[in-house]
Amino acid sequence: MAGKKIPEVLLNSGHKMPVIGMGTSVDNRPSNDVLASIFVDAIEVGYRHFDSASVYGTEEAIGIALAKALEKGLIKSRDEVFITSKPWNTDADYDLIVPALKTTLKKLGTEYVDLYLIHWPVRLRHDLENPVVFTKEDLLPFDIEGTWKAMEECYKLGLAKSIGICNYGTQKLTKLLETATITPAVNQVEMNPSWQQGKLREFCKEKGIHVSAWSALGAYKVTWGSGAVVENQILQDIAAAKGKTTAQVALRWVYQIGSSAMAKSFNNERMKQNLEIFDFELSEDDLEKIKQIPQRRQYLGDMWLSENGSCKTLEELWDGDV
Numbered sequence: 001m002a003g004k005k006i007p008e009v010l011l012n013s014g015h016k017m018p019v020i021g022m023g024t025s026v027d028n029r030p031s032n033d034v035l036a037s038i039f040v041d042a043i044e045v046g047y048r049h050f051d052s053a054s055v056y057g058t059e060e061a062i063g064i065a066l067a068k069a070l071e072k073g074l075i076k077s078r079d080e081v082f083i084t085s086k087p088w089n090t091d092a093d094y095d096l097i098v099p100a101l102k103t104t105l106k107k108l109g110t111e112y113v114d115l116y117l118i119h120w121p122v123r124l125r126h127d128l129e130n131p132v133v134f135t136k137e138d139l140l141p142f143d144i145e146g147t148w149k150a151m152e153e154c155y156k157l158g159l160a161k162s163i164g165i166c167n168y169g170t171q172k173l174t175k176l177l178e179t180a181t182i183t184p185a186v187n188q189v190e191m192n193p194s195w196q197q198g199k200l201r202e203f204c205k206e207k208g209i210h211v212s213a214w215s216a217l218g219a220y221k222v223t224w225g226s227g228a229v230v231e232n233q234i235l236q237d238i239a240a241a242k243g244k245t246t247a248q249v250a251l252r253w254v255y256q257i258g259s260s261a262m263a264k265s266f267n268n269e270r271m272k273q274n275l276e277i278f279d280f281e282l283s284e285d286d287l288e289k290i291k292q293i294p295q296r297r298q299y300l301g302d303m304w305l306s307e308n309g310s311c312k313t314l315e316e317l318w319d320g321d322v
């Protein structure tokens with residue numbers, strides 16, 4: 001596999017993005033040294049795309065890995081690797097986005113990110129002591145238009161080559177597009193064979209927004225995830241017939257519907273496996289069977305609901321798509 005180039009998708013910004021990215025969010029984060037060595041391994045086996053976020057705490061390690069990969073000659077320049085990051089919800093405000101990106105760039109040790117994404121359409125108090133420990137009172141109203149305007153500034157300053165959002169449904173996107181001067185390049189959402197996002201994909205396609213999948217493997221063995229993808233019987237049958245794994249079938253499905261997948265594996269064999277999806281094809285019949293898989297979100301997001309924040313109900317959070 002090493003040396004083989006991963007296919008890319010052309011974003012509406014004119015930039016290309018490898019269709020498989022290494023997810024870097026992890027329950028029990030290893031030290032920067034350990035993380036960096038995992039990321040160097042990932043580059044070695046062919047990854048050229050890392051999906052990070054301020055809240056993952058993995059930006060510094062990606063920066064170290066980039067420097068090591070350059071030193072080892074695995075890559076010749078920074079621009080061979082596509083790097084995504086996201087401001088945390090504590091910075092989801094017009095005045096705070098550009099400074100948040102500058103902090104991210106310092107951690108990465110790079111002059112730009114390839115993609116900067118609003119992490120959630122919600123906002124948390126800026127002065128939280130621990131950004132992931134909060135109460136309902138800490139959730140504040142979220143300004144769809146103003147926050148996007150700040151993202152556009154990140155682009156105009158050249159600090160982000162492409163900009164986008166995560167976890168936006170069709171109603172929030174419609175609102176954003178009313179005042180946007182730049183259409184988001186990417187909407188990164190939970191998507192996999194057991195949460196296929198048909199409606200949102202259709203909407204985004206019409207607007208020229210690329211849909212990227214997080215938890216393409218159903219967040220297997222992650223605290224809030226399940227075996228809904230990796231242990232699904234329909235996927236197992238297809239996988240067995242092709243001599244592939246269910247994870248590979250799931251990732252191939254994401255690729256064949258024209259999307260890209262952020263798949264996290266810190267295990268050398270599985271990270272290799274997750275790139276080996278370009279030597280087989282799902283047939284119309286396979287795709288039809290996959291359509292029959294029962295649909296359910298892994299991540300409901302009830303933690304983001306509050307009476308004074310941006311969403312009171314799951315219906316509001318997901319624009320009716322629950």
Ligand SMILES: NC(=O)c1ccc[n+]([C@@H]2O[C@H](COP(=O)([O-])OP(=O)(O)OC[C@H]3O[C@@H](n4cnc5c(N)ncnc54)[C@H](OP(=O)(O)O)[C@@H]3O)[C@@H](O)[C@H]2O)c1
Nearest residue numbers: 023024025166214215216217218219220247263264265266
């Ligand atoms: N924008 C957002 O709001 C958002 C939200 C969630 C996630 N994300 C991004 O999406 C990435 C991926 O999502 P995720 O980490 O939740 O879940 P995921 O990629 O669906 O699943 C990761 C889990 O699957 C295991 N795994 C990986 N490859 C496997 C394989 N071939 N066979 C069996 N198990 C395999 C991993 O374990 P090992 O590491 O041991 O292989 C890990 O436990 C995140 O890391 C993050 O970058 C974004």
Ligand SMILES: *[C@@H]1O[C@H](CO)[C@@H](O)[C@H](O)[C@H]1NC(C)=O
Nearest residue numbers: 136137138139306307308309
């Ligand atoms: C919502 O706002 C009202 C009025 O300011 C306040 O009394 C109430 O405690 C707030 N609720 C939460 C959960 O923050």
